[in-house]
Amino acid sequence: MLKNLVDQKTLGFTIILICLFTALFNVGYSKIANAFSHGPLKEDKKETVEQQDYWDEGKQLWNVEAFKNDDDKSKASQGLEKATIFIAGDSTASIYEAERYPRTGWAQIFENFFYDNIKVDDMAVSGRSSRSFIDEGYFDKMAQKIKKGDYLFIQFGHNDQKNDERHTEPFTTYKGYLIKYIDLARSKGATPVLLTSIHRLKYNSKGKIRDTHGDYLVAVKELGNELDVPVLDMAQKTEDLYNEIGYEKAKKLYMVLEPGEYKNYPDGRDDTTHLTEQGAYTVSYLVTAAIKEAGLPLKNSLKNIEVGSPLKKFLKNTTSSVSQSNYWDESKQLWNVEAFKNDDDKSKASQGLEKATIFVAGDSTASIYKAEKYPRTGWAQVFEDFFYDNIKVDDMAVSGRSSRSFVDEGYFDKMAQKIKKGDYLFIQFGHNDQKNDERYTDPFTTYRGYLTKYIDLARSKGATPVLLTSIQRLGYSTSGKIVDTHGDYLVAVRMLGKKLNVPVLDMAKRTEELYNKLGFEKAKRLYMILEPGEYKNYPNGRDDTTHLTEQGAYTVSYLVTEAIRETDLSLLKNSLKDIKK
Known part of the structure; x- marks a missing residue:
């Protein structure tokens, strides 16, 4: 031209x-x-x-x-x-x-x-x-x-x-x-x-x-x-x-x-x-x-x-005070995971910032997985990599739990013993609240009721509650757009956040927008959609459109940081690395 x-x-x-x-x-x-x-x-x-x-x-x-x-x-x-x-x-x-x-x-x-x-x-x-x-x-x-x-x-x-x-x-x-x-x-x-x-x-x-x-x-x-x-x-x-x-x-x-x-x-x-x-x-x-x-x-x-590249568009550049351009491999369009793991900039950029812990209460999309399940990775499992060392992440999400069963099975009480003043509680449930068993909650009654328990817990401890909508499953319609499988659970989170003045990180919207831009062929590498023999832990492959790969976990974690930047959560915003793609 x-x-x-x-x-x-x-x-x-x-x-x-x-x-x-x-x-x-x-x-x-x-x-x-x-x-x-x-x-x-x-x-x-x-x-x-x-x-x-x-x-x-x-x-x-x-x-x-x-x-x-x-x-x-x-x-x-x-x-x-x-x-x-x-x-x-x-x-x-x-x-x-x-x-x-x-x-x-x-x-x-x-x-x-x-x-x-x-x-x-x-x-x-x-x-x-x-x-x-x-x-x-x-x-x-x-x-x-x-x-x-x-x-x-x-x-x-x-x-x-x-x-x-x-x-x-x-x-x-x-x-x-x-x-x-x-x-x-x-x-x-x-x-x-x-x-x-x-x-x-x-x-x-x-x-x-x-x-x-x-x-x-x-x-x-x-x-x-x-x-x-x-x-x-x-x-x-x-x-x-x-x-x-x-x-x-x-x-x-x-x-x-x-x-x-x-x-x-x-x-x-x-x-x-x-x-x-x-x-x-x-x-x-x-x-x-x-x-x-x-x-x-x-x-x-x-x-x-x-x-x-639509991914490059979506993961927009930020103004960086620390040279960290190697977190994103533009040629491969992948996160450079080793750059996060070997990062030596975490401490020198956090001087003067208060310390805090982010507790994550959620389900299998956020939880920690053992090496024998690799590449399956919860987004909160790698979330700490995006912060300087004044911020710690305690990922207490548990696979298969709803907002209700997380409480019923004692995980809520264990978390309550650890949260302290100045910390943050990230609350993300919904995938399993839909299930027709003892985990079920109704979006506008019991689901909101249980979420309110988490909010009240955080505030009673002097911590800051943060609501997150569920990430979307990787299911596309015939027109090539993400099909929303969460429905009223997303609406309920947004309404509750507004009612109780709790920040809402709309991860359903952010993942939907990204996956629509990428299309299935590019987005599938973010999920456990694996070819036979591609990973030794899954010799027969996998067709799982709910759970994230390591690349997916880093991508969703990045989207969470972008959502944080748009809130008034000043300590967390100031503690985020300036990552270039």
Whole structure:
């Protein structure tokens, strides 16, 4: 591609722009955050169309004119089916007149991210809730236009919270109205897609985004799961981005304007709900990233698709203070286990950090295995390798146990004797709670009840409880996506964490996302899917899609560390090695 660039004087600058935008477009909020904070990203790539000027690296801004003047939309869409994306939503997505610039709804410019086979009909209306959009006739107008093969993107919540005629209750009327939109789309032969609301730009005292949507976000995710509707979690994506770049950088995405900065707002503006044009392009980009992760056919119509190894994308680079580049073997796409075992950097980087022990209560996916079962390895068995030596891991997970049988068989009491003030208790059950025997628990009653016992134990000892959803089994659907076999147990963990203010590391979501990106042929090396004769301990091979290999254990442990980095668990975050892949 580079040899086709005729302007050699600007070659170096162009290369930087290509690298940055391609990386941004393919890996999600974390790459945008790096662009805001650290400059250009270097990542192997392939591009089908030369679109190097969408991102202005010098100004750290989207080059809006490049989108508007793009002449590549048609030549890349040949052979793709045509469709229209209808947007039903509120002021964060709606269209604004020129006299209100820079205020821009994300869906107002969303079409710019697609080739010309995709059109966007932005029917979002400022100030509307899922209820008032229907009551005021906008729903019926939209119903007259949607046709077979189209998409209906549904995003409400900001105004459903209002205490007036727009109000809906999250788990009853809100879900009820959203179902009307879903039923409309399906009755027309269109595809419904749910989106959680983007976050307001509200930070707490710790510099993290404050969630102002609460149960409305939970309700959307629940409904998507119940009715098999794709959910693009824009609350999560905007929260992750804003947490990473901080207020000073994030405010340029919102209508937080200085007096005189824009002629339409001579007195300035302090609006942390509505987006600027730059914010609209950023949120639209995040929506496209979510589309790719959801596997919607729309992904084939998005500009700039090609990129290198999905594992390399997922295991993103971090800024390293210690040279530890040999933990990951890029050529083999494997963890270099010996580098962890022979690491001599654990002590010299932990000076001044408090000591603590992480206790792990869980099942066979986390537990310790003897050498005669190698390569079977629980993720918590190798978890300590990711920390400096001030952090110890006491892996007390036991194969075959549920949240209930771990208590009934005395393992809970043994653990209770060891936990002390300042420690952490990681709680991960679910695989065996589903079993129809004495281990069984009901997701929303006894399962939550037993998990609460672990939480209460930790807090009574002055320790910090942390909930983890179960990792996914390696079972794929006919469409090549992971089949969720945990269902309501995952929902119950997330709800309990929110209710009791306990951090939740969503390992179900993280493993699902990774395995979907990798596909079965690459992901199977993470599980005990072994060929006959491949390992001496398993001469006849193995076809086990539940339990991890050593490579799988290191991969899941890495994902746990990434989840920790996104929490307020400051000691653990500061005690993690900076691992380069």
